[in-house]
Amino acid sequence: MEKTFKYQRVLLKISGEVLMGNQEFGLDPSTVNRIAEDVREVFQSGTQICLVVGGGNIFRGVSGASAGMDRTNADFMGMLATVINSLALQNALENLSVDTRIQSAIPMASVCEPYIRRRAIRHMERNRVVIFAAGTGNPYFTTDTAAALRASEMSCDCLLKGTKVDGVYSADPTIHPDAKRYDKLSHFDILRNDLQVMDAAAITLCRENNIPIIVFSIHNQGEVKRVISGDGRFTLVEGG
Numbered sequence: 001m002e003k004t005f006k007y008q009r010v011l012l013k014i015s016g017e018v019l020m021g022n023q024e025f026g027l028d029p030s031t032v033n034r035i036a037e038d039v040r041e042v043f044q045s046g047t048q049i050c051l052v053v054g055g056g057n058i059f060r061g062v063s064g065a066s067a068g069m070d071r072t073n074a075d076f077m078g079m080l081a082t083v084i085n086s087l088a089l090q091n092a093l094e095n096l097s098v099d100t101r102i103q104s105a106i107p108m109a110s111v112c113e114p115y116i117r118r119r120a121i122r123h124m125e126r127n128r129v130v131i132f133a134a135g136t137g138n139p140y141f142t143t144d145t146a147a148a149l150r151a152s153e154m155s156c157d158c159l160l161k162g163t164k165v166d167g168v169y170s171a172d173p174t175i176h177p178d179a180k181r182y183d184k185l186s187h188f189d190i191l192r193n194d195l196q197v198m199d200a201a202a203i204t205l206c207r208e209n210n211i212p213i214i215v216f217s218i219h220n221q222g223e224v225k226r227v228i229s230g231d232g233r234f235t236l237v238e239g240g
Contacts, residue, residue, distance in 0.1 A: 007157035007228050009048040009124065012039065013147035014162050016054035016085055018218050026057060027088050035162075036092035038224040043098055043129055047228060050120070050130040050154060052147040053089060055081025075139035079106060082143060086133040087111070099128045105137030105146070117153050124154070144198040148205035159211055160227065161198065162218030167235035168197050184236045187213075197237070212238035 014035065021028025042049050058081035063074075086102045093100045101123045102112035112133065113119065123130050135146040144161075151159045164174075168190070171179040187207035190197055197203070197215055206213055216227045216234035226232030 006230060007047065009154065009156050010042070010050075010158050010160055010228060011147060011151040011154065011156045012042075012049060012051050012160045012162060012224065013144065014051065014053045014218060015143075015164075016056035016058065016081065018057075018162060018164065019053070019085055019088070020057045027085070032088050032092045033095075034221055035218065036089060036096055036098070038218075038222060039089075039093060039129060040096045040098050041222065041225045042228060043127075045225060048124040050124060050132060050150065050156070051086075051089065052132045052135075052143055052150055053082055053085045054143040055079070055085060057081075058084060072139040075135075075141075076106075079134040079137070082135060083108070083111065083133045086131045089131055093129055100131060101128050102131045102133050105132070105134040121154060141201065142199050144202040145205065148198070148202040148211070151211050152205055152209040156211060158228075159206060159213045160224065161213055161215045162224070163215060164217065164219060166217040166220075166233045168195055168215050168237070170195070172196070182235050184238075186239045187237060190237060203237075206237075212236060 019027050019032055021031035039049060039051070055078045059077050083104055090100045090102055103115040103120055104112050105115045107114045115132065120130050132146065132150045135141060135143050136149055147159060168182045168185060169179040173179045187203050190203050191200060214227050214234050214236055216223055216232060223232050227234045
């Protein structure tokens, strides 16, 4: 018998770096296809799912600004990178027969729909996966903040943060092998201890809107469905 999921509508945040696979830049088609298969698995289970994807595999606004670029221009370049990634994910999903819509916070009618909250909700109600591109449409805000904002606007039951590690650690475990791993934290714990999960604005938005955050490794195939059902290996951030 199919397990009933606790979360019926979720937002999956994927960093752009994940889409590189083992490459140093750009998109790895096999990785994009694998993530699309994970999204399809959740979608076919009956859970409504929407996505926010970063652009760091192509361009990071913060990095551009640190190299001397105007921060606003650099951030807009990063937003455009997220549109490229969104198109790649849409293509992979539709190759798997998953009906998908992209909504961009920066209007570009020849490429995708503009972000309209009610239309996005209607798409999900009609069994479509919605990908939110171009962050919040504003400079100085990360795609993590965009994910928290869209999860709040879509009344999602939780925000899934797919990363390169299997949860929240006291420090980067790839640099500090003795870093402590947490199974459960509150939003306030993240802010108080300055744990590098998502930026403070994103955590605060989720805290104010009572949205749990599940941090897990997107590199483990099938993990998205497992963590939604309460299985797998992850850190749950909720309450407080």
